[in-house]
Amino acid sequence: MPRPILATIHLDALRHNLSVIRQQVGNSKIWSVVKANAYGHGLDRIWQSLMQTDGFALLDMNEAIYLREQGWQGPILLLEGFFEPADLHIINKYRLTTAVHSYWQLDEIAKNQLDNPIDIYLKLNSGMNRLGFTPKAYPQIVSRVRGIKNIRSVTLMTHFANSDNEVGIDEQFAVIERLQMNSLPHCLANSGAVLWHPKTHGDWVRPGIILYGASPSGRWRDIADIGLQPAMMLQSEIIAIHELPKGEKIGYGSRYTTEKPMRVGTVACGYADGYPRHAPTGTPVMVDGVCTQLLGAISMDMMTVDLTPCPQANIGSIVELWGKNLPVDEVAKSAGTIGYELLCALAKRVPVTVV
Numbered sequence: 001m002p003r004p005i006l007a008t009i010h011l012d013a014l015r016h017n018l019s020v021i022r023q024q025v026g027n028s029k030i031w032s033v034v035k036a037n038a039y040g041h042g043l044d045r046i047w048q049s050l051m052q053t054d055g056f057a058l059l060d061m062n063e064a065i066y067l068r069e070q071g072w073q074g075p076i077l078l079l080e081g082f083f084e085p086a087d088l089h090i091i092n093k094y095r096l097t098t099a100v101h102s103y104w105q106l107d108e109i110a111k112n113q114l115d116n117p118i119d120i121y122l123k124l125n126s127g128m129n130r131l132g133f134t135p136k137a138y139p140q141i142v143s144r145v146r147g148i149k150n151i152r153s154v155t156l157m158t159h160f161a162n163s164d165n166e167v168g169i170d171e172q173f174a175v176i177e178r179l180q181m182n183s184l185p186h187c188l189a190n191s192g193a194v195l196w197h198p199k200t201h202g203d204w205v206r207p208g209i210i211l212y213g214a215s216p217s218g219r220w221r222d223i224a225d226i227g228l229q230p231a232m233m234l235q236s237e238i239i240a241i242h243e244l245p246k247g248e249k250i251g252y253g254s255r256y257t258t259e260k261p262m263r264v265g266t267v268a269c270g271y272a273d274g275y276p277r278h279a280p281t282g283t284p285v286m287v288d289g290v291c292t293q294l295l296g297a298i299s300m301d302m303m304t305v306d307l308t309p310c311p312q313a314n315i316g317s318i319v320e321l322w323g324k325n326l327p328v329d330e331v332a333k334s335a336g337t338i339g340y341e342l343l344c345a346l347a348k349r350v351p352v353t354v355v
């Protein structure tokens with residue numbers, strides 16, 4: 001019998017979430033962001049459930065080639081652009097759309113012999129200072145791009161730093177508006193902007209995390225009413241039970257001491273499965289459908305949970321680490337991170353089933 005840990009990927013949830021996004025954005029087209037192996041869900045497992053999308057956005061040439069070879073005919077966008085001149089031939093061969101954020105990339109596009117002109121997303125640095133051309137330089141670059149025969153179309157692309165929090169997008173949006181690039185199609189919105197800043201929707205949107213049913217803000221309550229469904233559930237089982245008297249210590253570092261007699265369970269899931277090692281005592285976990293808490297440190301392969309609220313629990317009881325009943329955002333918040341990181345970090349050793 002295999003170790004009783006399992007991730008379940010719900011394709012219906014992905015389909016449903018895409019349709020929720022479709023309702024939110026009206027006529028804007030949707031790049032489904034499937035970078036990082038579809039946020040840990042497995043690009044190979046899930047891409048067909050998103051066939052209703054208008055395009056797929058990702059980072060890795062190999063993931064782009066994979067989608068083409070699997071038969072996806074629609075647009076594919078390289079969010080970070082290309083990394084070396086030789087990549088241009090892959091872009092050409094596989095008909096990829098590429099972000100362009102640096103002068104060297106423009107130079108390469110201009111000077112190389114390409115079979116077909118390419119579509120580019122010209123990245124504007126509207127304030128995040130990660131990738132892109134400054135607002136000052138942008139109009140001149142657009143003029144230059146117009147003269148490059150190897151370029152078929154140009155879309156203005158930028159990325160928001162605060163679409164999911166109180167700061168919002170106004171400052172960055174004003175930078176975009178001041179440029180008055182109304183002749184260019186616009187692609188601005190990540191998940192936070194899709195949900196909370198409709199004026200940014202433009203021609204194409206780029207949602208990632210909400211496709212997978214988690215929150216861009218890291219707060220589940222922020223998306224609870226939107227009807228998104230978690231696409232990944234991580235489950236394990238109780239593999240041992242201990243009845244402990246008061247004053248017993250639990251796990252590495254003896255970080256937890258029982259304050260009363262307690263029944264505790266050992267769960268076959270640890271940080272080598274992708275569970276965050278920093279999750280402290282009190283982090284929520286579901287046992288047999290009842291919400292309870294972690295106790296003490298997370299080990300590589302195991303963790304300990306409090307069985308006080310679920311006296312019926314026994315060896316073999318199902319433990320949900322995150323999923324349909326326990327939002328990954330809640331676990332992430334407790335561990336001082338975001339749902340994105342937990343989903344992406346699902347370890348290779350965890351068996352995955354697709355339903």
Ligand SMILES: *Cc1c(COP(=O)(O)O)cnc(C)c1O
Pocket residue numbers: 033035079159189190191192206207208209210216
């Ligand atoms: C990852 C990414 C997105 C999607 O972000 P979410 O917050 O997951 O919606 C959109 N655009 C770019 C450029 C990205 O890198």
